[in-house]
Amino acid sequence: MADLGGLGDKAKDAASGGAGEKATDLGLDKAGDAASSATGGKADDKIDGATDAADKKLGG
DSSP states (O other), X not given: OOOOTTHHHXXXXXXXXXXXXXXXXXXXXXXXXXXXXXXXXXXXXXXXXXXXXXXXXXXX
């Protein structure tokens, strides 16, 4: 099995640049919109919280 110890750090470093930040924001927005659509908007507060937490974890 591959050593994955530093993989999260590498991903965070890549996402923290200007272009990386825009790309992760766009991806999280699209994921949030898809989840909202799938739930009919009933879980928007939870979806928003999850996408905000993911953005902070990625360095946003």
